[in-house]
Amino acid sequence: MAMIELHDVRHAFSGNPVLRGVSLSWDAGEVMGLMGANGAGKSTLIKVLAGVHPLQHGRISVDGASPDAADGPLAARRLGIETVHQRIDEGVVPGLSVAENLLFERIAQGELPAVGSLRGLLPAARGVAAGLGLDWGDAVLRRDVHELGIADQQLVLLARALSRRPKLLVLDEPTSALSAAETERLFGVVEDMRRGGVAVLYVSHHINEVDRLADRIAVLRDGSIRSEQTQPFDWSVAVRDMLGERGVRELAEKNDQRGEDTVLELRGVQLFAGSAPFDLDLRRGEVTGVVGLLGAGKSELALGVFGAQPFQAGTMRLDGAPYAPKSPAKAVAEEVYLVPEDRAAQAMLPGWSIARTASLPFLRALSPSGVLQRRKERADGRAVIDRFGVVASSEAQGVDSLSGGNQQKVVVGRWLRGRPRVMLLDEPFRGIDIGARHDLSARVRELAAGGSAVVVLASDVDEVLEVADRVIVLVEGVPRLDSYAVDVTRDRIVARTAALNGEDVA
Ligand SMILES: Nc1ncnc2c1ncn2[C@@H]1O[C@H](COP(=O)(O)OP(=O)(O)OP(=O)(O)O)[C@@H](O)[C@H]1O
Ligand SMILES: [Mg+2]
Known part of the structure; x- marks a missing residue:
């Protein structure tokens, strides 16, 4: 018998079947990659495994033991199932410090005091963070967890799960909020887990991640497992099983729509206190992709244009007229829109x-x-x-x-x-399946074709190349490359993103 066994797991929400009899098994030291289109039922399966949704039908066992359904998440945890859910707000506890969040289960189970000085918790919290290689000082550990960016909140949840030494580690789209460097760190962790004999369930829409990490994959479509594979995976089969007849169009060549007149002019804009000021023109009719690591200044740029947070310095003109929005409402009134990065908190x-x-x-x-x-x-x-x-x-x-x-x-x-004058989209492809990503890219391109200046900000170079005509690489608050996509190689963009060669604007 395999270490992890799911047998005929079914689940319905008010009579609506979402899981239609899922059976899967894999062993200690194996990473199971679970893939499927948006709405296929992946997170629901994970919530059943984690005891968040009571088991309605079927059987789950870890190392021969089954959770007592009446005990919910606690029973799953007792069996050694640790889960990092897709929605960060389903994991972090608002109003508590970073330290308390790192130690949450231990506090909840009475192993550590719930009241008393935060100072007493700091050494244990520091240890949990260090387990993920995070060197967080007391100042960070004392902050309210919501003061952290979403990437750091995600790291809190990961560190907490690891510290509990799981038998089964379940990760539901764990990289969607992480930058490249943090993603590497996560991959290292998953590889360590596998070597240490932990079973991992890894859900992602990124083929390259799953290809690298998983020993086997299962494709879920409409609540049923359509196929399973072991390495080496045939991705064309997997993608077909994910999306059905619809399939997916390959990106044949780069986009090359050239905008004409400038809509938005940035002059002497400074994103961070110490960073150099720069000028930037955004043109009607083209999609500009802005790539950069976390902390490179993408969100500062977007929020500044949207009037949500002032630049350190600099001025803007919109269609030739001075533009200095004091609030997002003012920006929207001028037809400058932003789809923000942190959707759960800001947009829903x-x-x-x-x-x-x-x-x-x-x-x-x-x-x-x-x-x-x-x-x-x-x-x-x-x-x-x-x-x-x-x-x-x-x-x-x-x-x-x-x-x-x-x-x-x-x-x-x-x-x-x-049909805004300027449309900014911050990480619009997060969590979207491969088929939907193509659809969304096509809509974004239509927006530009209709006369808007469109800016897509993302940390994934391939996402940007799929949608953009022009690519800007932001490094430490300054554009270090600004080129039409057809005039630059993917490798050069990646190298610049990591600031590997220090020449200035190409
Ligand atoms: N609490 C709920 N109440 C009613 N329906 C729900 C609930 N949670 C999920 N669903 C429905 O179950 C279906 C499967 O959702 P699930 O979140 O499992 O998909 P997923 O495969 O994780 O997709 P994604 O890739 O978008 O994260 C969806 O149609 C969703 O609307
Ligand atoms: Mg999901």
């Missing part, structure tokens, strides 16, 4: 339907008389569902109950109906 309201969420940016336009036009709202919701293939029962479904990738499609897709 719990309890709202898809329809309401889809029309959120346009609420004012929808309610000229102050009364929401519900029919229009529903039509907007349906339009987003149709255009992006959102897996949902109807536009009335709550956004909260959508799969991670489908939430992403709704919050990004809702912006793509207007």
